[in-house]
Amino acid sequence: xxxxxxxxxxxxxxxxxxxxxxxxxxxxxxxxxxxxxxxxxxxxxxxxxxxxxxxxxxxxxxxxxxxxxxxxxxxxxxxxxxxxxxxxxxxxxxxxxxxxxxxxxxxxxxxxxxxxxxxxxxxxxxxxxxxxxxxxxxxxxxxxxxxxxxxxxxxxxxxxxxxxxxxxxxxxxxxxxxxxxxxxxxxxxxxxxxxxxxxxxxxxxxxxxxxxxxxxxxxxxxxxxxxxxxxxxxxxxxxxxxxxxxxxxxxxxxxxxxxxxxxxxxxxxxxxxxxxxxxxxxxxxxxxxxxxxxxxxxxxxxxxxxxxxxxxxxxxxxxxxxxxxxxxxxxxxxxxxxxxxx
Amino acid sequence: xxxxxxxxxxxxxxxxxxxxxxxxxxxxxxxxxxxxxxxxxxxxxxxxxxxxxxxxxxxxxxxxxxxxxxxxxxxxxxxxxxxxxxxxxxxxxxxxxxxxxxxxxxxxxxxxxxxxxxxxxxxxxxxxxxxxxxxxxxxxxxxxxxxxxxxxxxxxxxxxxxxxxxxxxxxxxxxxxxxxxxxxxxxxxxxxxxxxxxxxxxxxxxxxxxxxxxxxxxxxxxxxxxxxxxxxxxxxxxxxxxxxxxxxxxxxxxxxxxxxxxxxxxxxxxxxxxxxxxxxxxxxx
Numbered sequence: 001x002x003x004x005x006x007x008x009x010x011x012x013x014x015x016x017x018x019x020x021x022x023x024x025x026x027x028x029x030x031x032x033x034x035x036x037x038x039x040x041x042x043x044x045x046x047x048x049x050x051x052x053x054x055x056x057x058x059x060x061x062x063x064x065x066x067x068x069x070x071x072x073x074x075x076x077x078x079x080x081x082x083x084x085x086x087x088x089x090x091x092x093x094x095x096x097x098x099x100x101x102x103x104x105x106x107x108x109x110x111x112x113x114x115x116x117x118x119x120x121x122x123x124x125x126x127x128x129x130x131x132x133x134x135x136x137x138x139x140x141x142x143x144x145x146x147x148x149x150x151x152x153x154x155x156x157x158x159x160x161x162x163x164x165x166x167x168x169x170x171x172x173x174x175x176x177x178x179x180x181x182x183x184x185x186x187x188x189x190x191x192x193x194x195x196x197x198x199x200x201x202x203x204x205x206x207x208x209x210x211x212x213x214x215x216x217x218x219x220x221x222x223x224x225x226x227x228x229x230x231x232x233x234x235x236x237x238x239x240x241x242x243x244x245x246x247x248x249x250x251x252x253x254x255x256x257x258x259x260x261x262x263x264x265x266x267x268x269x270x271x272x273x274x275x276x277x278x279x280x281x282x283x284x285x286x287x288x289x290x291x292x293x294x295x296x297x298x299x300x301x302x303x304x305x306x307x308x309x310x311x312x313x314x315x316x317x318x319x320x321x322x323x324x325x326x327x328x329x330x331x332x333x334x335x336x337x338x339x340x341x342x
Numbered sequence: 343x344x345x346x347x348x349x350x351x352x353x354x355x356x357x358x359x360x361x362x363x364x365x366x367x368x369x370x371x372x373x374x375x376x377x378x379x380x381x382x383x384x385x386x387x388x389x390x391x392x393x394x395x396x397x398x399x400x401x402x403x404x405x406x407x408x409x410x411x412x413x414x415x416x417x418x419x420x421x422x423x424x425x426x427x428x429x430x431x432x433x434x435x436x437x438x439x440x441x442x443x444x445x446x447x448x449x450x451x452x453x454x455x456x457x458x459x460x461x462x463x464x465x466x467x468x469x470x471x472x473x474x475x476x477x478x479x480x481x482x483x484x485x486x487x488x489x490x491x492x493x494x495x496x497x498x499x500x501x502x503x504x505x506x507x508x509x510x511x512x513x514x515x516x517x518x519x520x521x522x523x524x525x526x527x528x529x530x531x532x533x534x535x536x537x538x539x540x541x542x543x544x545x546x547x548x549x550x551x552x553x554x555x556x557x558x559x560x561x562x563x564x565x566x567x568x569x570x571x572x573x574x575x576x577x578x579x580x581x582x583x584x585x586x587x588x589x590x591x592x593x594x595x596x597x598x599x600x601x602x603x604x605x606x607x608x609x610x611x612x613x614x615x616x617x618x619x620x621x622x623x624x625x626x627x
Contacts, residue, residue, distance in 0.1 A: 045397060064564075064573050065562035067583060076558075223588075291397075295397055
């Protein structure tokens with residue numbers, strides 16, 4: 001009984017001094033510098049790695065990283081609740097205008113590439129390459145309930161059922177894949193196995209001879225012995241002739257097209273003016289290539305990092321990507337145009 | 343077959359069906375425990391409990407997630423238990439039976455079925471933004487309190503209903519006031535059922551991920567929360583993150599963290615069962 005009375009007391013105490021303590025904690029957090037990151041779960045491992053290493057030498061700064069997803073991250077960023085937003089796709093024109101309306105200017109910084117792997121079962125002996133066209137035939141919305149067998153796509157393939165596996169609709173990988181293959185973001189057939197956790201897809205494809213699926217390259221590299229990676233041919237000469245297999249090199253040099261994409265951080269201009277955030281972002285860009293590779297992504301070419309650093313030093317706000325088709329975009333060209341135009 | 347044989351047959355068939363039904367649950371649990379145990383048991387070490395999150399699976403630990411979970415559970419209990427029991431007592435003992443109380447009753451039962459992420463959105467708007475509590479342990483635990491309140495209220499009411507009305511009448515006959523009757527007779531007698539409801543509710547809260555992510559629980563928190571106003575992460579979010587990472591080492595970490603989370607749940611349930619039995623033994627009628 002006494003315990004219950006005590007519990008009541010604690011509640012009363014907490015509620016009465018809530019506001020007061022909140023202010024205190026705000027003041028305290030200003031003493032102990034804080035940098036808040038949130039957003040994409042794809043970019044998360046890179047930001048985690050950078051924050052981890054940065055903390056080793058800068059104990060005075062508390063860095064936290066959230067996992068709200070690219071869209072959820074931008075929602076918080078728009079309200080000024082975070083300093084840096086992790087994004088696995090460029091900001092959308094709508095998000096961009098919401099930021100502007102809220103007085104949040106941002107600096108857009110590509111930090112690495114991610115490749116999307118097309119994989120099949122180890123025992124699949126008929127598929128040695130696939131064209132973007134064939135992928136589109138398999139995955140387009142119109143294929144639903146129609147394309148059910150391999151030989152419907154290519155007569156050279158067997159008369160067997162095809163089982164499709166892909167990432168869940170909330171992921172940036174899904175958005176990008178559908179845009180690159182089906183020409184429109186989020187447009188896809190509905191009758192495939194979708195999973196938010198790519199490790200589930202890995203197991204699914206591993207156990208099914210007739211499976212074909214897509215997910216981030218890092219998941220293939222961690223499961224090389226279980227799956228077979230299929231080279232993709234976009235039938236365009238300028239992106240490398242013939243089918244190209246996804247790898248660190250082909251993503252980096254831009255020949256693995258159209259299934260490689262840049263990932264970003266967006267830094268609030270207001271935050272970037274604070275010395276602790278500036279120092280952290282400098283450190284981020286300096287080490288992004290090395291750490292991104294370590295967690296399974298692909299480093300940008302050195303000259304692109306130089307341009308990205310310049311973009312941050314110059315404090316270039318606004319998006320170079322918002323509103324343009326992100327598929328097949330060359331970062332160096334885009335940034336070069338922007339920087340020579342200045 | 344005569345009538346007697348048919349009866350025996352039916353009897354046995356029903357018994358076998360009941361045994362199968364029981365064992366399905368137990369077998370699934372056993373398979374899960376064995377699988378998780380094989381994957382994660384060897385990863386449990388002192389370092390695993392004291393290390394901060396890391397990109398290197400073998401160096402990563404659950405310190406901040408574990409402390410975050412404990413903070414959230416304790417504060418959730420502090421809010422949800424008194425409010426839930428209070429509301430249950432009001433509805434059962436004070437509220438006049440009429441359209442208003444049945445309206446409340448239906449709504450509370452419905453609330454128990456609302457998806458948890460909706461509570462997350464509610465918490466984000468009310469606690470984080472309107473009340474400016476920030477993305478803190480306090481916001482998270484207030485949200486979870488809302489989530490589990492219906493369970494606590496409903497089980498409190500059910501528990502009070504099971505107390506024989508002769509108890510109440512005897513108490514009044516001896517000249518006790520309503521307050522004395524509730525506090526000294528009804529509540530102690532109903533405590534077993536109330537306790538069970540609280541255990542179930544808190545066990546639900548400890549496994550929640552979605553509403554906490556919405557409210558602003560983070561993933562990478564390299565410091566231990568020191569007050570209810572600090573940023574935090576919890577074990578289910580840590581597990582959720584680890585199982586979806588590509589490197590095999592993180593899957594092992596996730597299994598180890600699941601073992602820890604299950605141990606906490608078992609400890610909580612065990613403690614509550616002991617408490618309940620001791621309480622129950624004191625009540626004699």
